[in-house]
Amino acid sequence: MNKKNVKRRNAEATRKAILESARKRFALAGYDGAGLREIAAGADVTAMMVNRYFGSKEQLFAEVLDHVMEKPFILTPEALGSPNLARSTASALVAITNKQEEPLDGFSVMLHSASNKKAAQIARLKVEQGRQKSLSDALQGPLAAERAAILLSIVAGVQVMRQTIGITPLAEADPDDLVNLLTPVFDKLING
Amino acid sequence: MNKKNVKRRNAEATRKAILESARKRFALAGYDGAGLREIAAGADVTAMMVNRYFGSKEQLFAEVLDHVMEKPFILTPEALGSPNLARSTASALVAITNKQEEPLDGFSVMLHSASNKKAAQIARLKVEQGRQKSLSDALQGPLAAERAAILLSIVAGVQVMRQTIGITPLAEADPDDLVNLLTPVFDKLING
DNA sequence: GCTTTAATTATACAGTTGTAGATTTATATT
DNA sequence: AATATAAATCTACAACTGTATAATTAAAGC
Structure with missing residues (x-):
């Protein structure tokens, strides 16, 4: 044979x-x-x-984005039913953006590639096909897509500022304080 | 003479x-x-x-950051006394991140340079010396510095996602809707 | 064990990058 | 008008980029 x-x-x-x-x-x-x-x-x-x-290189980049986008590290559609979703989301974000952690997510790839037009376009496509869509489908109420997009933006913003740039005091702040501050923000967007 | x-x-x-x-x-x-x-x-x-x-090139970059950081486009210390600060901040952010607008602020410079270690370090320094400090000084209440940093992170995140990457539906959304969604978020961070 | 075939590497090319040294050009003062 | 001086350019270099072609190596089938 x-x-x-x-x-x-x-x-x-x-x-x-x-x-x-x-x-x-x-x-x-x-x-x-x-x-x-x-x-x-x-x-x-x-x-x-x-x-x-x-x-x-371009095709490699696209394929990498496919892989990192298909398993979201945060705000997973399944988790959206949880009662304390806002808090668990905040604490997941804070935990993951610790300096020592390796940036293993699509956000890092996307954010660090935003300055290149081709790369940014590929990233936009992949985000829209992946996380963005499933997230806005799962959110309830009016303007779900917009709220989902703002949520993702906040996650992205905190990640760059805290992990990549390392802004003081975001990088050195007490994680619990950050979670407490971020929770009501996320709650506003998740539950309206 | x-x-x-x-x-x-x-x-x-x-x-x-x-x-x-x-x-x-x-x-x-x-x-x-x-x-x-x-x-x-x-x-x-x-x-x-x-x-x-x-x-x-490095020194040029540092000097550019000096200039763009010294005149904040948003969340100016003077504006922090205004009653509707959260709403005016939200609407300024939405207006400025319109696609056709030229990205004229330090955030764009910083975000697009985040992937370069040297550039990111210079940017962090300049942000800390400039906007971040004046903003956290002006905010009232506990954890002012952390709240200010999160505020800046959200501004940054919305800017990348909406203007640079151009995520749907952030890029095409009704500006008024976005302002209405962002206002309570900013309010939470400004007024606690 | 030999041949075939695919995985891997070596070499090279044309383009770009930041930067250095030597040279040219314009202008203000004499 | 001649000269001194600073502004601007020309040329070049070494290092890098992504990528194409040709050569080499290792393993599978006979």
Whole structure:
């Protein structure tokens, strides 16, 4: 019997390794800041493998966004039924934006790539297809889509300011204080 | 009588022109995205003038941030006494983040440069020295600094999402709806 | 064990970046 | 009008970028 899906030197594993390295680098440095050689080195291959497996840097970026967007770290549709959603959302956001944490989410990728027009357009597309839509579907009441978008904006804003830029006192503040301040804000948007 | 401050070919005007062109380009494309030749062309000079007048791209960036930070477009300390501050802040933010508007503020510069470590550090310094401090001084009540920082984060987040990325429906939403949704959010943070 | 085929690398190219040194140009003073 | 001086440019360089082509290497099937 002949096996068709034979993996020599494990092509599938290499592809995954590149994708994972790209996610990390894009999240840290954005589309422009992450070089192909750097991404490839993170996957223990040479830069040419990237183009072999993904065609171009742009296509790689799009695929990375697909992956990071499909599992939201916060405000998941399932969690939207919870009674203390506003507070749990606030505390998840504060926890994740701790400095030492690796920025592992689509927001980092998107925000750090906002200055590049092509990358920003790809990111917008992916956000609209992914999180934004499922979130606004789950929210109740009038102007659900707008409220969802503002919610995402606040999450994004806090993440950049706290984690990337590291604004004082956001970066050094007592996490509990931040949660207490953010909770009523989120509550306004979730419950109206 | 001999005049000491003689300007040949108007050095001062050239310096200002470069600074202004740099502000525009940095706001649009961020630190990495704005090339020195491009910035220089916007001031009708060659790229070498930039280094002559500012020493390096980094120093130019720092000086641009000094200028854009010293005149806040929103949440000015003077306006903080106004009764309807939350609403006027919301409506100013919505008005300014209209797509056609040129991004003329320090937030754009900062956000688009967040992916570059050096640039992000310079930006953080300037924000802390400038707007952040005056704003938290003006806010009343407990945790004023934290509330001010969250306020700035929300402004930043809405700006990126609405203007730079152009998320639907934030970009196309009815401005009045957005103002109505943002006002109670800002009110929570301003008045507690 | 040899051949085939796919995974991986090596080399190279054209473009861009920030910047340095030498040179040219314009202007104010003599 | 000639000269001194500062403004502006020209040329160039070394480092980087994404990517294309050609060569090499390793493993599967016979």
